[in-house]
Amino acid sequence: MVPMPLESLPTVQIVVALALLDGAGRVLMQRRPQNKAHGGLWEFPGGKLEPGETCEAAVVRETDEELGITVDVADLFPISFAAGSSVNGGRQVLLLLFATRQWCGKPRALETGSAISWVSEQELFSLEMPPLDIPLARALIPFLEGVAKAETAP
Numbered sequence: 001m002v003p004m005p006l007e008s009l010p011t012v013q014i015v016v017a018l019a020l021l022d023g024a025g026r027v028l029m030q031r032r033p034q035n036k037a038h039g040g041l042w043e044f045p046g047g048k049l050e051p052g053e054t055c056e057a058a059v060v061r062e063t064d065e066e067l068g069i070t071v072d073v074a075d076l077f078p079i080s081f082a083a084g085s086s087v088n089g090g091r092q093v094l095l096l097l098f099a100t101r102q103w104c105g106k107p108r109a110l111e112t113g114s115a116i117s118w119v120s121e122q123e124l125f126s127l128e129m130p131p132l133d134i135p136l137a138r139a140l141i142p143f144l145e146g147v148a149k150a151e152t153a154p
Contacts, residue, residue, distance in 0.1 A: 012083075012092045016058045017046030017136065018071070019079060019099040020107065025144050026118040029127060030066065033113030042117075042127040044097060044136060059098050067116070069105035076100050080139035082132040097136040099143060121145065 020028040030045040032038050047062040049055060056073045063071050079097040109116045119127065121144045124137050 012094050014049040014055070015046060015093055015095045016049060016055050016062065017044035017095060017097045017133075018059050018063055018076075019044055019097060019136075019140050019143070020063075020067075020069075020103060021099055021101045021143060022118060023101075024118075024120075026120050027124060027140060027144060028067075028107055029117055029119055029124070030109065031115040031117070032130075033111060035113065038130040040128070041130050041133075043130055043133045045116075046095075055096055056098070063103070066110055066114070067105075067107040068110050069103045069107050071100055071103045075102040079143065080136055082135045084132050093132065095132045095136065097139065099140070 022028075028045070029042045031042050032040060034040050045063060045066045046059065047066070049058045050061075053061070056076050059076060060071050060073060063069055076098045077100070079099050081097065082095045084093055085091075107116055121141060124140075124144075129137065
């Protein structure tokens with residue numbers, strides 16, 4: 001095996017995540033399987049970017065694979081990002097959070113051992129989350145509050 005030149009080795013692992021926002025001011029969260037890193041913790045669904053893939057295309061692919069729903073790239077909007085080291089102290093992780101209010105299909109937990117739940121803003125912060133998901137959840141608050149306020153307006 002020929003070693004790769006240092007400049008071709010990525011120093012940052014890009015991971016995308018999606019906040020599905022419903023009309024009641026809730027967001028869909030996914031619990032990780034126990035046998036994975038951060039097992040049992042709640043996170044925004046998503047996953048790693050594949051070579052040659054755009055961030056938005058990764059969101060679409062990951063939500064189809066994990067939740068069995070179809071998301072249109074045109075309906076995605078960026079929320080925030082978080083960066084930190086991986087669980088095992090490896091390379092840096094850059095986690096990008098997108099959101100949408102539109103999708104086709106009924107979300108379901110397709111990965112063995114995972115679970116999903118629609119949660120309100122108050123419930124969101126009672127969930128145990130991986131460290132990088134916490135600042136993303138905070139950045140999502142204005143989007144959840146905006147829906148809730150619109151629902152209660154006369």
